[in-house]
Amino acid sequence: MRRKRTSGIPAGVPTLSKKDFESDQDVRWCPGCGDYSILAQTQRIMPELGIPRENIVFISGIGCSSRFPYYMNTYGFHTIHGRAPTIASGVKMANPDLSVWVITGDGDALSIGGNHFIHLMRRNFDVNVLLFNNRIYGLTKGQYSPTSEQGKLTKSTPLGSVDRPFNPISLALASGATFVARSLDRDANHLRTIIKSAFEHKGTSFIEIYQNCNVFNDKTFFQYTEKDTKADNTVVLEHGEPLVFGAEHDKGIRLNGFQPEVVATTNGEYSTEDLIIHDQYTEDTTLANFLARMSDTPDMPHPIGIFRSIRHPRYEDMMTNQVRTARERMGDGDLEALLNDGETWTVS
Amino acid sequence: MRKLVEQIEEATILFAGDSGDGSQTIGAQMTETTALIGNDVATLPDYPAEIRAPAGSLAGVSGFQLHFSSEQIHTPGDLCDVLVAMNPAVLKVHLNKLKPNGILIVNIDNFARRNLRLAGYEEDPLEDDKLTKYQVFRVELTQLTRKSLETTQLSVREIDRCKNFFALGMILWLYNRPMEYTMKWIKAKFAKKPQYIESNILALRAGNTYCEATEQFAVSYDVKPADFEPGTYRNIEGNMATVLGLVAASHQSGLPLVYGSYPITPASDILHGLAQYRNFGVVTMQMEDEIAAVGVAIGASFSGALGVTGSSGPGLALKSEGINLAMIAELPLVVCNIQRAGPSTGMPTKTEQSDLLQMFYGRNGESPLPIIAPSRPFDCFETVYEACRIAVKYRTPVIFLSDLYIGMGAEPWKIPQLSELPEIRPDFAVSIGTRNGFEPYLRDPGTLARPWAKPGTAGLEHRIGGLEKSDVTGHVSYDPENHERMVEIRAEKVARIADELPPTEVFGKQEGGVLLLGWGGTYGAIRTTAENYIASGLPIAHVHLRHLNPFPKDLGDILQRFKKILIPELNSGQLLQLIRSTYLIDAIGFNKVQGQPFHVFELESRIDEILKEIGHVSP
Numbered sequence: 001m002r003r004k005r006t007s008g009i010p011a012g013v014p015t016l017s018k019k020d021f022e023s024d025q026d027v028r029w030c031p032g033c034g035d036y037s038i039l040a041q042t043q044r045i046m047p048e049l050g051i052p053r054e055n056i057v058f059i060s061g062i063g064c065s066s067r068f069p070y071y072m073n074t075y076g077f078h079t080i081h082g083r084a085p086t087i088a089s090g091v092k093m094a095n096p097d098l099s100v101w102v103i104t105g106d107g108d109a110l111s112i113g114g115n116h117f118i119h120l121m122r123r124n125f126d127v128n129v130l131l132f133n134n135r136i137y138g139l140t141k142g143q144y145s146p147t148s149e150q151g152k153l154t155k156s157t158p159l160g161s162v163d164r165p166f167n168p169i170s171l172a173l174a175s176g177a178t179f180v181a182r183s184l185d186r187d188a189n190h191l192r193t194i195i196k197s198a199f200e201h202k203g204t205s206f207i208e209i210y211q212n213c214n215v216f217n218d219k220t221f222f223q224y225t226e227k228d229t230k231a232d233n234t235v236v237l238e239h240g241e242p243l244v245f246g247a248e249h250d251k252g253i254r255l256n257g258f259q260p261e262v263v264a265t266t267n268g269e270y271s272t273e274d275l276i277i278h279d280q281y282t283e284d285t286t287l288a289n290f291l292a293r294m295s296d297t298p299d300m301p302h303p304i305g306i307f308r309s310i311r312h313p314r315y316e317d318m319m320t321n322q323v324r325t326a327r328e329r330m331g332d333g334d335l336e337a338l339l340n341d342g343e344t345w346t347v348s
Numbered sequence: 349m350r351k352l353v354e355q356i357e358e359a360t361i362l363f364a365g366d367s368g369d370g371s372q373t374i375g376a377q378m379t380e381t382t383a384l385i386g387n388d389v390a391t392l393p394d395y396p397a398e399i400r401a402p403a404g405s406l407a408g409v410s411g412f413q414l415h416f417s418s419e420q421i422h423t424p425g426d427l428c429d430v431l432v433a434m435n436p437a438v439l440k441v442h443l444n445k446l447k448p449n450g451i452l453i454v455n456i457d458n459f460a461r462r463n464l465r466l467a468g469y470e471e472d473p474l475e476d477d478k479l480t481k482y483q484v485f486r487v488e489l490t491q492l493t494r495k496s497l498e499t500t501q502l503s504v505r506e507i508d509r510c511k512n513f514f515a516l517g518m519i520l521w522l523y524n525r526p527m528e529y530t531m532k533w534i535k536a537k538f539a540k541k542p543q544y545i546e547s548n549i550l551a552l553r554a555g556n557t558y559c560e561a562t563e564q565f566a567v568s569y570d571v572k573p574a575d576f577e578p579g580t581y582r583n584i585e586g587n588m589a590t591v592l593g594l595v596a597a598s599h600q601s602g603l604p605l606v607y608g609s610y611p612i613t614p615a616s617d618i619l620h621g622l623a624q625y626r627n628f629g630v631v632t633m634q635m636e637d638e639i640a641a642v643g644v645a646i647g648a649s650f651s652g653a654l655g656v657t658g659s660s661g662p663g664l665a666l667k668s669e670g671i672n673l674a675m676i677a678e679l680p681l682v683v684c685n686i687q688r689a690g691p692s693t694g695m696p697t698k699t700e701q702s703d704l705l706q707m708f709y710g711r712n713g714e715s716p717l718p719i720i721a722p723s724r725p726f727d728c729f730e731t732v733y734e735a736c737r738i739a740v741k742y743r744t745p746v747i748f749l750s751d752l753y754i755g756m757g758a759e760p761w762k763i764p765q766l767s768e769l770p771e772i773r774p775d776f777a778v779s780i781g782t783r784n785g786f787e788p789y790l791r792d793p794g795t796l797a798r799p800w801a802k803p804g805t806a807g808l809e810h811r812i813g814g815l816e817k818s819d820v821t822g823h824v825s826y827d828p829e830n831h832e833r834m835v836e837i838r839a840e841k842v843a844r845i846a847d848e849l850p851p852t853e854v855f856g857k858q859e860g861g862v863l864l865l866g867w868g869g870t871y872g873a874i875r876t877t878a879e880n881y882i883a884s885g886l887p888i889a890h891v892h893l894r895h896l897n898p899f900p901k902d903l904g905d906i907l908q909r910f911k912k913i914l915i916p917e918l919n920s921g922q923l924l925q926l927i928r929s930t931y932l933i934d935a936i937g938f939n940k941v942q943g944q945p946f947h948v949f950e951l952e953s954r955i956d957e958i959l960k961e962i963g964h965v966s967p
Contacts (some may be wrong), residue, residue, distance in 0.1 A: 021813070025823065059647075062814075070811050070824060075803040077650055078813025079643075081672050086608075086640040089653065090647020091803070093631060094606055098651070098803050116643070119636040146426040319631055326626035333628030335599045337761050339592060340580060343529065345384055345577040 016047040023073040029064060033187035034211035034245075036134060037069055041191045046074075049199055050074045051099050059088045061108040064139050065132035065211075068103040082113025085120035085129070089315075092125045096316040100127040101198070106147040107137050110166050121175035123315040124203040127287045130195070131168060131208050132185075136217035154216075169292040169307060173285050179205035180288065180307040185212060186225040190304065192238075197306060203314055237291065237305030242275035243300050252276075252293070253301075259289050262300060280309045302332050351560075353524060353568040358417035359571060359845070360425030363512075364442050365434025365455075366403050367396060367410045370512030376758070377410025377516060381529045383583035383760050386573025387416040391758045392424035392945065394480060396460070397613070397697045404466035409441045418572040419446045422724070422872030424757065426947040430522070432515050433457060434489070436467035443473075451565075452482045453518065455511070455795070457490035476678050485564055491540060494640055496554035497510035500547050510544075510551035517555025524570045527552055537623050554627035579762040586754040587614070589728035589761065590658075590684060591621030595628050596729070597736030598654050601772035604629045606648035608657045612697040614752040615686040618658045638663040642670035642683070649679040650812075652776060652802030654736060658684035660691060660752075661703045665710070672711040674745045675838070677812045678789075678798045682735045682958035686755045687868075689943040698943025699753035702919040707747045708897065708926070714835045716842045719897040723747040723871035726761035728754065731894060742841055743797045749896070751918075752870040753945050777801040777808055786810055788822035846898040852906055854889050859909035861887025862958050864951075865935070866916055867896055867923055873946035874916055877955065880948070886964055888955065911962050914938055916951055 023045040029035045036251040046056070056074040060066035062081035069076030075098075079087045082103045092100045102120075109117045109131050136154070137143040143156040147168065151160040172180045179201040183194040191209065198205035223229045235245035237251060245255035250266045252275035263270045268298070281286060288308040294300040327333075361378065365372040371391055375794045382389050392413040401408030430451040433439055435458040446452060454474065464472060473479065474486065482776065493511040494504065513530075520527055529547055538544040559565060584592075598605035607630065609619040624633040631648075635641040642657045649655035659667065662687050674681040687703045689695035705958055707719050718738050722731035736746040777799035780786045788810040789798050801808035810822060818825035819833055836886035854863075856878050866874040871892050881888035891906060893899070907927070908914055913935035921937035928935055938954045940946060 052806065055804055069813070072811075074809050076811035076813075077647075077677070078811065078815060079646075080669055083639060083670065084634065086643025087647035087650070089633070089640075090606060090608065090644035090649075090653075091651045092647075093633065093644065094604065094651035094653035094655075095804060102587045113889070115636055116640055118869075120893075159770035176397075181578055239415055263384065287850045323626045323629055323631065327629075330627040332593070333599060333625060335596055335628075336630070336766055338595065338625070339766075340582070342582055343380060343384055344580050344582045344763065345386065346580045347386070347578050 003249045004014045015033070016053060018043045018047065020053060021046045021073050021078075023071050025070050027071050028067065029214050030128040032214040033064070034134065034213070035065060035068070036131060037185045037188060038130065038191065038209060038211065038218065039068060041131075041188050041244055042195060043072070043344070045192045045195050048196065049099070053152040055097060055103070056099045057091055058103060059084045059091065060103040061113060063108045063137075064213075065103055065105040066108060082111070082116060083110055084108070085113065085116040088127050089120060089123065089125050092127055093316050093319060096126070096320060099126075101128055102129040104120040104129065104131050106131065106133045106145045106168070110171065118171065119177040121177040121206065124178055124312050125315045126202055126204070128198045128205045129207065130197075131206065132211040133168060133185055133208050134211045134217055134221060136213050138213050138216055142216035154182060167292060167296055168208045170289065173288050173292055173308065177206050177308070178203040179309045182208045182210070182302070182304045182307070183207070184221070184225045184304060185209045188305075190288075194306065197309070201309055203312055224304075233301050235301040235303050237278050237280070237303050237307065239278055239306070242272045242276065242277050243303075244272060260294055260297075260300065261292050281307045283310055352941070353570050354567045356569050356571055357419060358415065359523065359569060360413065360415040360428045361430040361432070361797070362411055362413045362428040362442060362445060363432045363515070364409055364411035364438040365512070366408045366437075367400050368399065368403070369410070369434045370509070370758045371410050371412050371434070374512045375414060375514040377526075377530045377533060378519060379414050379527050379531065379758055380583055381520070382414070383581070384524065384529055385572055386576070387418065388421045388574040388576070389414060389583070389759055390421055390424045391415075395697055396947075397695070397879065402466070404435050404437055404463050406437050406467060406902075409437050409443060411438075416571055418574050419585075420472055420574060423945070426949055430519070430575065432519065434515070436464050436473060440467050440469070446482060448481050450482055451485065451522075452486055453485045453515070453669070455489035456486040457488050460596050460950055470544065474795050478699050487518070492554065492558060493551050497550055500543070500550070502543060502547055507547065510547050512549045513551040514555035514558075517552040517557075518559050521559035522565055522568050523555045524568050525559060527556060535623060535963055552742050553918065554900050557936070562900050576760070580720035581760045581762055583758055583760045584726055584729075584761040585756060586684065586722065586725035586750060587615075587617040587756065589726050590618050590619055590748070590750065590755070591619060593729040594622065594656055594682070594736065596769060597626055597631060597733045597772055598630065600769050601654065601736070601740060601774055603652070603654035603772075603774055604631065604643060606653045606654070606655050607632045608635055608644035608648075609633070610635055610638045610641045610659065610889040612660050612663050614637075614688055614755050615658045615660050615663070615684065618684060618686070618756070629637060637672060638666035642703045644665040645681055646670060646674050646677075646679060649674065649681050650803070652774075652800070652804075654682070654686065654740070656682040656684070660686050660688045661690045662705065664706060668711050671717070671745050672715050673715070673814050675711070675717060676814055676816070678738040678743045678838075679745075680743055680800070681730070682739050682748060683745055684732065684748045685748065686778070687749065687751040693789045695839065695943045697752070699751050699869065699945060700918050700941065700943060702922065702941065703749065704867075704896065704919065705925070706823045707749055714839065714840040716839045716897075717745055717747055717897065717945065718842055718845055719747040720751055721837040721893070722754060723868060723892050723894065724853055725754050725757045725759045729761070729764070729958055733769065734894075737770055738845060740844060741797065742774050742795055742869050743800055744842065747776060749868060757938040778805060780806050780807050784821075787820050788812060789817055791837070796837060801919045820898070842896050846895075846901045849895055849900045852900045854891055854906060856882045856889040857887045858889065860911055861906070861964075862912045862914055862953075862955060862962070863890065863905075863910035864888065864890045864914050864916065865893070865923070865927065866890070867893040870916055870918060870946055873948055873951060876948050880952070880957065886959060893923075896926075899930065907933050907935075912936065914955065914958060916946060
């Protein structure tokens with residue numbers, strides 16, 4: 001039943017370009033918005049996925065990011081606030097051959113849609129979720145969001161927000177997500193690589209994308225995304241590699257008891273052998289949780305890359321299996337027999 | 349002694365006890381047997397929301413009423429001929445439902461001082477003079493059951509759980525019904541626990557033999573089979589008929605069924621029922637909440653399946669945003685609302701018709717939707733099938749507005765032939781259509797339905813959503829004239845469904861006199877009432893609406909033909925409001941909002957008054 005995915009483009013599928021994935025609609029985000037880059041990288045990577053355009057569906061909720069499907073020349077459904085995961089689940093269940101993408105934001109996925117988000121993660125449908133995190137409500141013109149830092153001054157919190165923020169990576173891990181990653185709107189190559197890995201993962205893939213809202217929350221992630229500060233404030237996760245970072249590759253992350261800490265690898269006290277070696281394929285979530293918590297800890301670099309990528313059965317496969325098994329055991333549904341099931345009597 | 353058998357036309361029995369006493373089970377078994385031997389039958393389960401309320405308390409009383417007859421009947425009966433009371437609380441709750449001189453069977457083993465106190469009796473009600481107007485049978489149901497099962501290896505607790513079958517054995521004797529169907533059911537039910545097969549059958553036989561041996565009842569009764577149209581019949585509950593209607597619509601249309609739901613009384617049985625039919629390709633998804641349940645159904649419809657969701661009033665409140673999305677996206681969707689008593693959580697196990705206006709108006713913006721309501725348990729099959737047909741043909745959500753009373757009630761159903769089922773044609777878009785490329789809002793000029801292009805179809809890639817769309821192209825549009833045009837088109841699309849509705853059946857008097865106008869689960873009570881008047885030669889007519897939006901085209905003319913229009917509803921007058929505002933007619937409401945169905949006598953007392961006003965006197 002399932003279309004086999006290969007890294008190359010299967011015979012018979014015409015070669016497509018980025019242009020083939022651009023719809024005829026004018027893109028209407030604010031000039032300078034991080035969403036432009038995410039759209040461009042998505043459109044660029046699509047031809048490399050090797051699936052026909054008609055089999056791709058983009059589904060979104062409400063918010064700036066959720067306009068995304070209108071700009072993709074694929075099937076698309078711009079739905080209602082927070083509910084995209086539910087509609088994506090229905091689309092995927094009814095036709096598991098489709099490549100289904102959910103575009104969402106921090107408010108859409110974690111506030112109004114928080115319940116659907118966690119349940120999508122645990123069910124493990126083979127859908128890809130791109131969460132554009134800009135730590136602000138943009139479309140409603142600048143209220144704090146569930147990822148805004150505590151004390152955030154916004155129109156709705158003139159004295160500072162009192163809510164503590166969610167960590168989207170921790171939330172996804174706690175919900176049993178099988179693929180959890182983080183990338184940056186301003187790192188085109190990394191973003192494309194992660195999107196492609198998400199696509200290749202068989203199960204729900206979750207990518208948190210740090211995205212700049214230059215109108216309502218400008219530069220919120222700049223220390224992680226800009227050339228002069230990025231190397232010292234992020235650590236790139238590579239499976240099997242030690243967690244080394246810094247402009248001079250001179251710092252690393254070591255576990256001190258249950259606490260990750262930054263150590264220098266050049267003063268002789270520690271070497272790369274003392275550092276955490278990243279293992280994205282381990283079933284146990286302890287390491288991924290340590291890594292996730294780093295972005296809540298002051299003075300720790302924020303990990304980018306794949307936190308976790310494990311294989312679990314997919315919802316749609318298990319459900320399809322139930323249908324197939326029932327048909328094998330009981331035969332294809334016979335409606336006449338069904339209506340006449342149980343005790344009947346005939347009046348002549 | 350030879351058994352004296354009296355022929356009677358009909359009987360109504362109410363089994364009642366604690367929630368755990370098994371009244372629902374024996375009520376259903378009596379129904380099954382009675383239907384199988386050819387009577388017409390109608391049932392009313394009446395049970396508490398608590399799974400096990402404190403034993404012996406008033407809150408814990410669970411009842412099952414059934415009415416069977418050698419004639420066609422439409423209701424579970426107003427008053428009962430027999431009341432089986434497993435404890436004193438039952439007397440407190442249900443004794444007023446027993447006819448004078450009716451048979452009262454009490455389990456006196458449950459009438460100890462403690463039981464009386466739990467039911468709030470100071471004195472033993474069995475000693476009360478008021479009981480002299482009934483035929484009271486004091487039966488040591490618990491002790492007799494224990495005695496008849498003393499050879500089994502079961503514990504006293506297990507034995508006591510069989511006493512409902514002792515009671516059923518008595519009732520089967522009293523009404524000359526065979527035990528074989530119940531025995532067959534017990535064997536199937538306890539196939540994996542054979543010790544309970546023996547014990548329940550022993551208890552059933554013991555109850556039967558007890559009546560035979562003690563000659564407690566002077567006579568027994570027989571109700572001859574009713575006159576049914578030729579055909580094959582089965583007994584069916586409304587929710588099960590809904591399940592079968594949905595499976596049939598999926599099967600006949602070739603559209604796989606995806607049912608999204610969240611457990612809620614009294615709609616859960618639809619989820620349970622559908623979950624059994626994976627071999628029909630039926631996918632049931634129990635979701636995290638009501639919103640997700642409608643969401644997966646919408647997603648499935650977008651993908652080209654038959655998306656269905658089901659719930660009850662509070663769930664519908666949560667789904668309204670999703671339904672509105674499907675409305676503006678113009679996707680097929682069937683929404684089942686099995687109404688219960690509201691507002692809010694209300695009375696979850698009691699019936700009501702109070703969601704009609706919620707279904708009409710409970711969404712933001714102008715959001716017209718077809719609404720259709722089944723009138724009786726078996727009618728759920730045809731009505732939900734019709735909901736699927738309209739949803740697919742017109743690319744719109746359709747509300748299937750059932751209620752607890754018919755959802756959980758049961759009656760005989762003449763099983764339809766597959767060839768009688770109307771065609772449901774998905775007619776998916778397969779080609780681009782115009783020189784301008786694929787236009788997702790280019791409509792069928794007749795039905796105004798837009799194309800249904802499912803993902804996976806090359807060349808038809810398009811985007812839809814909740815933002816207003818430009819006519820024809822489907823692009824996002826804030827154009828003022830376009831918005832107004834789209835609002836009008838969406839209303840017109842629903843209005844045009846009336847073009848294909850059959851002429852409305854007017855039962856009884858065709859003009860003049862009093863028209864009883866009803867909808868949904870009040871059919872039985874209204875029809876029985878109408879039949880009674882018509883038999884007495886009084887000018888009464890009955891019209892029962894299946895289609896509530898749009899109304900049938902001939903309804904306005906029909907209403908004009910009568911002197912008085914009475915609209916009985918289990919709400920404060922919701923159809924009444926719609927009829928008055930639509931047709932500018934001075935219709936009268938007759939309303940009951942008690943969580944209970946209408947009794948025929950209640951309707952009759954109001955109708956008598958109206959008849960008197962127009963110069964007729966009821967005999």
